[in-house]
Amino acid sequence: GIGAGSLRNAFYRHVPRYEHLIAQKIGLSPDVIWPSRYSSDNRQSA
Numbered sequence: 001g002i003g004a005g006s007l008r009n010a011f012y013r014h015v016p017r018y019e020h021l022i023a024q025k026i027g028l029s030p031d032v033i034w035p036s037r038y039s040s041d042n043r044q045s046a
Contacts, residue, residue, distance in 0.1 A: 002021070010018035014037050019030040031038035 002018070007018050007022065009015050010022055014034075016030070019034060019037070023030040023033055026033075
């Protein structure tokens with residue numbers, strides 16, 4: 001239900017919803033894929 005163009009935004013901008021969908025699909029957590037967006041001081045729950 002989400003277009004490729006919308007998901008592509010996750011690679012250029014912090015879009016938690018899309019980051020979580022991508023991470024879930026490949027079996028990793030978003031903080032592993034985008035550590036700079038999920039620093040230890042600013043962690044967001046999955």
